[in-house]
Amino acid sequence: MKLEKLLFCGLLAWGNPFAVSAQQLGGADFQPVSNSAVRSSFVRSDVSTAPVTSAKSPKIKEDFDFEKCRKRASVVGEDEIAKCMSQETSRLDQLIDIVYDNILNDPEFSGWNNGGTKFRGKLDDLHNTWVTYREDYCSLYAYSLDGYLGSNLYNTERCRLDLTRKHYDYMNVLIQNKHSTPD
Amino acid sequence: MKNALLFSLVSVICLYSLNSKAAEYDVCLSSARNDYDIAACNVDEATRLLRTANSKLATLAANPYFKNWDNPKQSTSQNFKDFLDKWVLFRDQYCSLIGYTYSQGQGSISRISETKCSVDMTKRLVSDIDQVVSSYNENGY
Numbered sequence: 001m002k003l004e005k006l007l008f009c010g011l012l013a014w015g016n017p018f019a020v021s022a023q024q025l026g027g028a029d030f031q032p033v034s035n036s037a038v039r040s041s042f043v044r045s046d047v048s049t050a051p052v053t054s055a056k057s058p059k060i061k062e063d064f065d066f067e068k069c070r071k072r073a074s075v076v077g078e079d080e081i082a083k084c085m086s087q088e089t090s091r092l093d094q095l096i097d098i099v100y101d102n103i104l105n106d107p108e109f110s111g112w113n114n115g116g117t118k119f120r121g122k123l124d125d126l127h128n129t130w131v132t133y134r135e136d137y138c139s140l141y142a143y144s145l146d147g148y149l150g151s152n153l154y155n156t157e158r159c160r161l162d163l164t165r166k167h168y169d170y171m172n173v174l175i176q177n178k179h180s181t182p183d
Numbered sequence: 184m185k186n187a188l189l190f191s192l193v194s195v196i197c198l199y200s201l202n203s204k205a206a207e208y209d210v211c212l213s214s215a216r217n218d219y220d221i222a223a224c225n226v227d228e229a230t231r232l233l234r235t236a237n238s239k240l241a242t243l244a245a246n247p248y249f250k251n252w253d254n255p256k257q258s259t260s261q262n263f264k265d266f267l268d269k270w271v272l273f274r275d276q277y278c279s280l281i282g283y284t285y286s287q288g289q290g291s292i293s294r295i296s297e298t299k300c301s302v303d304m305t306k307r308l309v310s311d312i313d314q315v316v317s318s319y320n321e322n323g324y
Contacts, residue, residue: 109280109283109284111283112279112280112283121275121276121279121280122276125272125276126273126276126277126280129269129270129272129273129276130273130277132269132273133269133270133273136253136265136266136269136270137266137270137311139252139253140252140253140266140315141314141315141318143249143252144315144316144318144319144322145318145319145321145322146322147322148321148322149318149321149322170277173281174280174281174284177281177284177285177296
């Protein structure tokens with residue numbers, strides 16, 4: 001390898017060897033829009049405070065406040081914080097279920113869900129494959145940190161919450177796209 | 184420690200390769216003559232990124248530390264292959280739906296949206312895998 005290539009690699013390694021910007025990879029990144037903008041246009045505006053029940057997850061207290069829970073738990077320990085994160089993930093899972101239900105019940109999405117064009121699939125499959133990825137990835141992520149930084153439970157729950165937040169945003173992108181489609 | 188150094192070296196080489204290949208994507212996009220050409224550039228880029236993800240996972244699978252991750256009844260490489268296969272299923276479903284939301288699957292905008300989604304999702308997967316590599320390296324095994 002030529003000297004300049006070695007120097008180039010060295011400079012990259014000196015900074016963040018894993019950081020690759022969207023610019024470097026070409027084109028603008030696919031960014032989800034803000035939740036509030038989407039909620040106001042499609043998802044019921046009261047979903048964040050309304051008691052939510054779902055067959056897929058247990059009922060969550062309607063006034064669950066993640067930040068308060070985390071503050072209280074931080075004086076106890078990280079496994080206690082992990083419990084707060086787990087509850088917050090469950091709450092978001094239920095909000096995601098509502099987005100899925102809205103898509104499922106929207107006639108304009110039925111073409112995808114039931115076939116009819118080359119773009120087709122099943123919402124259940126989408127949900128199941130995502131949940132599988134989240135659990136697999138977070139298991140791998142926590143394993144990579146095992147015995148080093150934080151408990152396995154804490155690292156797993158932190159990862160699950162992070163991915164679930166992102167997925168909630170990505171699902172809302174679907175709704176926003178649909179509403180931006182000209183009639 | 185030796186493994187961590189090896190990981191860092193492989194990652195730096197991958198990054199160098201990634202930068203030069205990403206430039207090819209830019210060239211492809213700038214020379215595209217129509218929407219179908221753009222979609223084709225996106226497909227090529229998503230394929231390239233998936234190969235990068237696959238290669239990073241193969242490096243993890245070759246590391247003895249990850250031998251006991253997931254299912255010990257099957258080989259480590261099979262565990263990682265399953266992981267990637269399942270993610271691809273998710274990506275394809277999600278991006279198909281993204282494509283559909285534009286004009287209900289009709290027209291070239293749907294195809295461009297679907298393929299661009301595929302590029303960005305795969306980019307994020309690579310970033311997720313990098314997070315694992317980075318955590319492992321910091322772990323100091």
